[in-house]
Amino acid sequence: MDSTAAAALLPLLIILILFAAPASAATHPADLAVLQDLRKSLTNPDALGWPDNADPCGPPAWPHVSCDHTGRVDNLDLKNAALAGALPTSISSLASLQSLSLQGNRLSGPLPSFRGMSTLRRAFLNDNDFDAIPADFFDGLTDLLEISLGNNPRLNASTGGWALPPGLADSAQQLQTLALDNCSLSGALPPFLGTINTLQNLTLSYNNLSGPIPAALNGSAIQRLWLNNQLGEAKLSGTLDVIATMTNLQELWLHGNDFTGPIPNGIAACKDLYTVRLNSNQLQGLVPPGLATLPQLQELKLDNNNLLGPVPLVKAPNFTFSGNGFCTPKPGGTCAPEVMALLQFLADVHYPEKLVNSWSGNNPCTPWIGVTCVQGNIITALNLPGFDLNGTISQSLVNVTTLLDVMLGGNHLTGRVPDSLTRLASLQKLDLSMNDLSGPLPTFRPSVKVNVSGNLNFNSTAAAPDAQPNDSPPTPATPNGAPGSHGSNVAAIPGNGKKTSSAVLLGTTIPVAVSVVALISVGAVFFCKKRASTPPQTASVVVHPRDSSDPDNLAKIVVATNDGSSGTSQGNAHSGSSSLTGDVHMIEAGRFVIAVQVLRGATKNFAKDNVLGRGGFGVVYKGELHDGTMIAVKRMESVAVSNKALDEFQAEIAVLTKVRHRNLVSILGYAIEGNERLLVYEYMPNGALSRHLFQWKQIGLEPLSWKKRLNIALDVARGMEYLHNLGHHRFIHRDLKSANILLGDDFRAKVSDFGLMKDAPDGNFSVATRLAGTFGYLAPEYAVTGKISTKADVFSFGVVLLELITGTTAIDDSRVGEGEETRHLAYWFCQIRKDEEKLRAAIDPTLDVTDNEIFESISVIAELAGHCTAREPSQRPDMGHAVNVLVPMVEKWKPVKDEAEDYLGIDLHLPLLQMVKSWQDAEASMTDGSILSLEDSKGSIPARPAGFAESFTSADGR
Ligand SMILES: *[C@@H]1O[C@H](CO)[C@@H](O)[C@H](O)[C@H]1NC(C)=O
Numbered sequence: 001m002d003s004t005a006a007a008a009l010l011p012l013l014i015i016l017i018l019f020a021a022p023a024s025a026a027t028h029p030a031d032l033a034v035l036q037d038l039r040k041s042l043t044n045p046d047a048l049g050w051p052d053n054a055d056p057c058g059p060p061a062w063p064h065v066s067c068d069h070t071g072r073v074d075n076l077d078l079k080n081a082a083l084a085g086a087l088p089t090s091i092s093s094l095a096s097l098q099s100l101s102l103q104g105n106r107l108s109g110p111l112p113s114f115r116g117m118s119t120l121r122r123a124f125l126n127d128n129d130f131d132a133i134p135a136d137f138f139d140g141l142t143d144l145l146e147i148s149l150g151n152n153p154r155l156n157a158s159t160g161g162w163a164l165p166p167g168l169a170d171s172a173q174q175l176q177t178l179a180l181d182n183c184s185l186s187g188a189l190p191p192f193l194g195t196i197n198t199l200q201n202l203t204l205s206y207n208n209l210s211g212p213i214p215a216a217l218n219g220s221a222i223q224r225l226w227l228n229n230q231l232g233e234a235k236l237s238g239t240l241d242v243i244a245t246m247t248n249l250q251e252l253w254l255h256g257n258d259f260t261g262p263i264p265n266g267i268a269a270c271k272d273l274y275t276v277r278l279n280s281n282q283l284q285g286l287v288p289p290g291l292a293t294l295p296q297l298q299e300l301k302l303d304n305n306n307l308l309g310p311v312p313l314v315k316a317p318n319f320t321f322s323g324n325g326f327c328t329p330k331p332g333g334t335c336a337p338e339v340m341a342l343l344q345f346l347a348d349v350h351y352p353e354k355l356v357n358s359w360s361g362n363n364p365c366t367p368w369i370g371v372t373c374v375q376g377n378i379i380t381a382l383n384l385p386g387f388d389l390n391g392t393i394s395q396s397l398v399n400v401t402t403l404l405d406v407m408l409g410g411n412h413l414t415g416r417v418p419d420s421l422t423r424l425a426s427l428q429k430l431d432l433s434m435n436d437l438s439g440p441l442p443t444f445r446p447s448v449k450v451n452v453s454g455n456l457n458f459n460s461t462a463a464a465p466d467a468q469p470n471d472s473p474p475t476p477a478t479p480n481g482a483p484g485s486h487g488s489n490v491a492a493i494p495g496n497g498k499k500t501s502s503a504v505l506l507g508t509t510i511p512v513a514v515s516v517v518a519l520i521s522v523g524a525v526f527f528c529k530k531r532a533s534t535p536p537q538t539a540s541v542v543v544h545p546r547d548s549s550d551p552d553n554l555a556k557i558v559v560a561t562n563d564g565s566s567g568t569s570q571g572n573a574h575s576g577s578s579s580l581t582g583d584v585h586m587i588e589a590g591r592f593v594i595a596v597q598v599l600r601g602a603t604k605n606f607a608k609d610n611v612l613g614r615g616g617f618g619v620v621y622k623g624e625l626h627d628g629t630m631i632a633v634k635r636m637e638s639v640a641v642s643n644k645a646l647d648e649f650q651a652e653i654a655v656l657t658k659v660r661h662r663n664l665v666s667i668l669g670y671a672i673e674g675n676e677r678l679l680v681y682e683y684m685p686n687g688a689l690s691r692h693l694f695q696w697k698q699i700g701l702e703p704l705s706w707k708k709r710l711n712i713a714l715d716v717a718r719g720m721e722y723l724h725n726l727g728h729h730r731f732i733h734r735d736l737k738s739a740n741i742l743l744g745d746d747f748r749a750k751v752s753d754f755g756l757m758k759d760a761p762d763g764n765f766s767v768a769t770r771l772a773g774t775f776g777y778l779a780p781e782y783a784v785t786g787k788i789s790t791k792a793d794v795f796s797f798g799v800v801l802l803e804l805i806t807g808t809t810a811i812d813d814s815r816v817g818e819g820e821e822t823r824h825l826a827y828w829f830c831q832i833r834k835d836e837e838k839l840r841a842a843i844d845p846t847l848d849v850t851d852n853e854i855f856e857s858i859s860v861i862a863e864l865a866g867h868c869t870a871r872e873p874s875q876r877p878d879m880g881h882a883v884n885v886l887v888p889m890v891e892k893w894k895p896v897k898d899e900a901e902d903y904l905g906i907d908l909h910l911p912l913l914q915m916v917k918s919w920q921d922a923e924a925s926m927t928d929g930s931i932l933s934l935e936d937s938k939g940s941i942p943a944r945p946a947g948f949a950e951s952f953t954s955a956d957g958r
Pocket residue numbers: 146177200201223224250251
């Protein structure tokens with residue numbers, strides 16, 4: 001028909017329609033029969049309210065019935081009508097039915113087949129008690145938009161439930177809503193759900209479904225996906241990867257299943273999500289940031305999974321997350337860097353089941369499977385050989401800075417060995433054998449034992465030339481130290497016994513908490529020859545701030561390794577002769593300033609022969625002033641410094657110069673010019689206690705007698721007590737250890753190296769701080785949380801006592817045979833000290849334990865040491881207590897009378913004045929006068945701090 005003809009017919013059509021519409025035809029006999037059947041099959045037909053003899057299509061139409069103009073029933077709306085009984089099988093004969101609402105009744109018996117109801121668009125059969133559904137129920141429902149069978153819990157229950165019939169896919173090509181909750185559906189989710197492109201709302205909660213979300217749902221336009229609370233033994237499982245592709249999702253309820261794996265990062269693409277319930281599954285790993293920031297999110301439930309890492313900050317008003325392995329108790333917190341690093345490692349090996357449940361919380365030493373620690377909180381090894389690990393080795397391991405051993409042999413790891421591992425400064429062993437890794441191997445320090453044998457794709461020729469050969473047996477680590485760093489003149493100086501290297505190992509952005517670099521002490525070569533034949537290494541770890549904006553940074557750059565590569569960079573750092581021509585910084589509190597030239601002269605221009613040791617943050621030189629006074633000069637490693645940093649350095653020095661006690665090594669002055677920063681200390685002729693305990697044989701010294709040791713212990717206790725109670729300040733040393741305890745002519749001890757000292761705020765006992773200190777002496781709570789109190793020093797003091805008793809170092813690998821943790825003196829001793837036999841065996845053989853008096857005395861000190869190294873800071877005594885215990889012990893050993901006199905008579909004022917005089921003389925003799933000289937020395941030397949006398953007497957008097 002052409003368009004003119006159509007236009008002519010149009011008015012006629014309209015008239016016809018208008019005429020026909022209101023006047024319904026008499027009900028089609030077939031439909032009338034169905035309605036009569038329905039009436040008959042109900043047990044309470046009166047509930048229908050249908051009259052006996054009238055025409056269903058009316059007029060007036062029966063209640064709940066409406067018809068089209070041809071007299072066919074097109075809508076039956078019988079919801080919530082309290083109907084009871086069955087549905088007649090003839091119902092599918094309603095050939096024009098578009099909408100059927102029977103929900104909320106008490107209908108029971110089998111559902112009749114709906115086969116062939118090609119006009120049916122909406123069918124609500126939910127909330128009844130049907131007990132069976134025929135297999136062809138969905139066949140030929142070609143117009144179906146929406147169907148609900150939910151809450152018919154007995155549907156086919158007697159025959160083990162029912163599966164979604166494939167016929168659904170063929171017929172329901174326009175289906176938008178499929179609501180089949182709680183109706184005994186079982187089996188797997190059929191992939192054909194993914195072929196119904198129109199599907200928007202799929203709700204299948206409370207059934208017996210199992211298996212994965214089919215990959216066929218990839219890209220599905222579903223908006224509401226409720227698969228929650230499957231009731232069977234086996235629930236829905238597998239990963240949520242496909243979810244991230246369903247970007248129209250608004251409601252995602254998957255709770256109460258067995259879903260595993262991480263929440264996919266891609267979920268961020270589902271921007272319309274407003275309710276997400278993932279609780280009560282077995283989801284693993286970190287919560288992707290994109291989930292927390294979904295713009296519409298109102299509700300997020302993550303409870304009861306195996307989620308790890310930080311709890312994200314979620315804007316949604318309803319956010320629950322309990323029952324996971326999160327490392328923080330509250331949203332928005334941060335985890336320890338080593339926790340984040342290990343979790344990244346875990347992610348890169350695809351969250352293996354075996355590890356995921358164990359690697360929770362914020363302390364990998366709690367313990368996590370495969371993570372080895374000492375001291376309850378310092379991670380020394382990652383031990384996962386033969387763990388079936390797939391995936392790659394994470395770069396992030398570099399952030400577990402304390403790692404000594406990484407043992408990942410016999411897995412299926414692929415990819416390259418990350419370069420970052422070469423920056424693990426403590427690393428000793430790296431076993432990656434029998435994996436599928438590929439080369440080239442990055443260049444490790446020669447002392448690192450690397451094993452990459454059995455990686456078939458590993459191109460060993462591509463390995464860096466100085467790397468360990470792949471298949472040669474691991475060579476022992478280079479013995480400690482380089483020659484020259486502990487010659488016969490090693491003495492006197494803070495931090496000696498360490499060997500430093502440049503700060504190349506440092507990042508600059510790593511925040512607070514644990515950043516630890518191990519160094520192998522040059523010290524302990526000899527001490528345990530008598531106990532073990534293996535050459536002992538003392539690994540000590542210097543913990544130091546990484547943040548270059550850290551005001552403390554200047555004084556605390558400490559990195560040391562055992563790779564012997566450090567000397568040059570250090571040399572370079574100081575080789576600038578420009579320092580004399582450079583700017584001379586005037587120092588406000590200038591009375592301790594010394595001209596660099598004076599110190600050059602005193603140290604013979606920093607001659608090699610004058611090196612006393614390499615410690616804390618630089619090289620220490622012996623010096624001799626004009627008048628013969630001996631000094632020790634620490635030449636600090638050059639760091640690029642701003643004026644601000646310099647000011648802070650000076651402020652720190654100003655504080656340090658106030659700390660004066662006969663048992664603390666005095667800082668006598670300092671010099672800053674250009675790149676030079678020099679600290680001047682009093683000279684301690686007998687050097688570090690560690691030498692006398694661990695190296696005496698090698699250096700040709702006498703072993704220390706028990707009496708001397710007791711005196712040293714008391715001296716240290718007094719020095720520390722003073723620090724902890726210094727007038728208005730409360731100082732925490734943070735790095736007390738035998739290498740920092742220096743001995744004078746008379747073997748009386750002074751504590752040195754205040755570079756790490758922290759001024760604790762009044763009233764606030766613990767302050768979160770950058771971790772500093774030395775592995776082996778670190779108090780557990782400090783190592784873990786960075787929270788420092790004077791009790792951390794007490795712990796270190798306890799370790800020193802143990803060294804005095806046993807003559808062994810704080811960390812001793814020769815003890816490792818008895819378990820990883822026994823490396824650690826405090827830990828090991830704690831286990832044996834109650835057993836007298838073992839205690840006797842542990843005592844330094846140079847002490848005569850057959851002498852009962854000595855043994856008793858040692859037992860008392862062992863008791864004190866145990867007390868001081870208690871795990872809980874609150875259980876440790878304060879230093880005053882230690883002094884109180886030690887004073888009578890020392891008395892008992894009959895100290896020489898005038899030794900005690902000497903103690904009280906010492907006057908720090910005097911030598912200082914002498915010193916100043918000497919410098920003044922030296923400078924007066926210089927002609928150019930360009931060097932800053934001491935300004936106004938009259939009255940500018942700080943008097944002994946006010947608290948000095950009091951603390952002094954109280955120390956002895958208690
Ligand atoms: C489908 O789900 C969306 C939200 O998920 C909802 O707004 C909509 O009303 C649902 N449609 C039907 C027919 O239930």
